[in-house]
Amino acid sequence: MQSKRVPPKSRIRWAALPLGLAAVAVLAGCSPTELHGFLPGFVEDGTPATNQTDMVAGLWVNSWLVLLGVGVITWGLMLWAMIAYRRRKGQTGLPVQMRYNMPIEIFYTVVPLILVIGLFAFTARDQTILETQTEDPDVSIIAIGKQWAWDFQYNGDAEDGSDAVWSMGIQAQYDGAGNVDESQLPTLYMPVDQTVQIQLESRDVIHSFWIIDFLYKKDMYIGKENFWSFTPTREGTYAGKCAELCGEYHSAMLFNVKVVSADEYESYLASLRAEGQTGNINDQYDRLSNLPGTGSTEGDD
Known part of the structure; x- marks a missing residue:
């Protein structure tokens, strides 16, 4: 008895079915x-x-x-x-040109x-x-890049910044083995599940604000303010760095981000206030207050 020939299109469909099922199974196991x-x-x-x-x-x-x-x-x-x-055996010349x-x-x-x-x-x-920027964020922060560290100002409700608090950072410090001392890195605090708007500024050259796990970065310019609005959704500590070549110690321009509970965030702001780090930091400091690689604490204010 002569077997019935399967049409080519049917063969393609039957071949594609197991491939599709295999792809679904692989993705489901990822x-x-x-x-x-x-x-x-x-x-x-x-x-x-x-x-x-x-x-x-x-x-x-x-x-x-x-x-x-x-x-x-x-x-x-x-x-x-x-x-x-x-080219097959015995063929000579060029193939037919189309x-x-x-x-x-x-x-x-x-x-x-x-x-x-x-x-x-x-x-x-x-x-x-x-x-798209949040019009009325729960938290307003100013992040300031400078050669080669970061300052962070946490704004309050006053337009003149009188009720703001701030922290001032230095560049990464290394031990003899080349490891970064994490305890001395500038640290930016944010409350989890609250809308945050960060105003990005530079004191000197072009920098780039990059929180690696947030999968986004923005440049910082002198005389131009950039903004970034988002909501942190998971507590934890995240690494940040400058992503724009900004000078000799660019690789040491590191910082950390701590996403914490609302209570812990308010407690941190209260600790800055207790240390007298209040008011608007923008006009108070222009450059980094220590010199990289020398151990000196003298610098330009």
Whole structure:
């Protein structure tokens, strides 16, 4: 009895089914870390560091998946062309030259255009969300970059800054083995689950404010104020640094961020107030008060 021939399209569908099921099974077995592309900012249960972290990670991972798919198709077509159109034994001369294959030319013009427009649209959408500032944040902070450390001012309700408190930092201090003394790093405090707006300023050159686990950074300029609004969603200690080459000791321009409970945050502000670190810091200090690598405590005020 003659067997019935399976149509090519049916064969393709039956081949795609197990591949799709395998892909679903692989993705289902991925941890939150793997699903977020091994980016920082997430813990084992997938909780993000801020209300924006998941969105940034999604844009990054989905963009790479699309680009990887384009790469696989392109590499596959290249390999197929090398095998299918290779020179056979006994062949001489050049193969038949083809020109003006309009369907193919339209395909490789339109598809990349759609990809570029799509990537631009999703990036513009997410950037608009990231750059939208909270009109009435729960917490208002001024972060000031300087060669090569950070000052942080926690604003109150007074317009003249008279009820603000501040902390003044120095650059990273290293021991004999080259390890950073974490206890001496400038530390920025934030309350968890409260809206935060950070005003970014520079005292000298261009710096860049980068909290690594928050997956976002913004530049700091002299004479231009930048703002960043977000909500920390997980308590913990996060590393920060300057991401703009700003001079000889740029690598020592480090800081920490502590996201704490509301009570602990208020307790920290009270400790700064008790130490007399009140008022507006902006006009009080212009440059770093110690000289890197010398142990000197003399500097420009």
